């Protein structure tokens with residue numbers, strides 16, 4: 001298959017290359033694009049050296065099977081429609097197209113049916129959304145999900161490579177705020193993205209409309225508080241969920257244990273440092289909420305893998321199977 005990655009030098013772009021390799025995606029062509037700043041950088045796919053090229057409109061007039069974008073909303077808005085005209089499928093990691101009614105927002109384990117034979121642009125959801133909706137979709141099928149109250153503890157890699165540089169510089173004694181509104185070292189910041197008129201932040205807004213769209217529950221009530229914490233990789237979430245039907249704790253645990261891409265931890269719990277290179281969403285400390293119509297749990301996943309690159313590569317693989325390429 002002919003594949004291109006736009007934003008290949010970023011946190012997500014580099015992980016996309018790793019995931020393509022780990023999932024054994026066959027590639028006759030793999031072209032890597034970034035801005036002028038990193039043109040000429042060499043990245044490796046196994047022992048194959050690949051030189052990053054500067055992204056230009058002409059770059060995407062070439063015909064690829066798959067173009068994976070992870071270069072932010074501005075780049076996607078300009079270049080993804082060009083790529084979509086010339087290539088089989090575009091998968092975009094930014095927020096640019098997620099709210100568009102006609103653009104699928106996909107977690108393959110939940111609404112993967114939207115991928116098969118689709119042509120155009122598919123939006124990859126936000127990292128904090130993917131890890132949360134995976135277990136909630138299982139619980140929704142059992143008990144009819146009505147309401148979510150979630151607080152997040154999101155790592156600095158969620159802000160891209162500059163987030164990591166900011167935390168490491170502050171740990172080394174620099175007092176520059178970097179990409180954050182307050183110092184992040186030895187601190188937590190209850191703001192991710194700008195605040196909207198309703199008091200919620202942009203990241204919180206994403207958790208609301210993306211959950212409703214992916215789970216196909218337009219009336220789902222979602223109350224998020226998103227918080228940046230001084231962790232390098234891995235987002236954690238404290239989730240409270242309410243259901244229409246009566247919950248059976250043992251049955252819920254069994255369903256989560258058997259679900260794809262979920263690791264259910266019964267007697268222990270996951271932390272961001274424990275994740276290593278896992279591609280799964282960890283569900284721990286499952287318990288009843290305020291009554292037997294509600295549940296609480298602790299949820300952890302690697303934001304750059306499951307929350308971005310792994311989900312994008314899974315979309316690619318499912319689409320390639322539907323097109324007979326795999």
Ligand SMILES: NC(=O)c1ccc[n+]([C@@H]2O[C@H](COP(=O)([O-])OP(=O)(O)OC[C@H]3O[C@@H](n4cnc5c(N)ncnc54)[C@H](OP(=O)(O)O)[C@@H]3O)[C@@H](O)[C@H]2O)c1
Nearest residue numbers: 007009010011012034035038070071072094158160161308
């Ligand atoms: N990090 C996460 O956990 C995560 C999760 C889900 C979604 N996302 C989304 O994925 C996207 C990338 O995030 P990231 O964390 O990988 O960010 P990042 O580390 O800052 O990387 C950004 C990438 O975009 C490239 N880029 C920037 N401006 C460009 C331009 N004008 N033309 C071509 N390439 C350009 C950069 O290239 P240079 O090296 O040349 O600057 C770099 O490769 C964002 O939309 C983000 O919201 C991130």
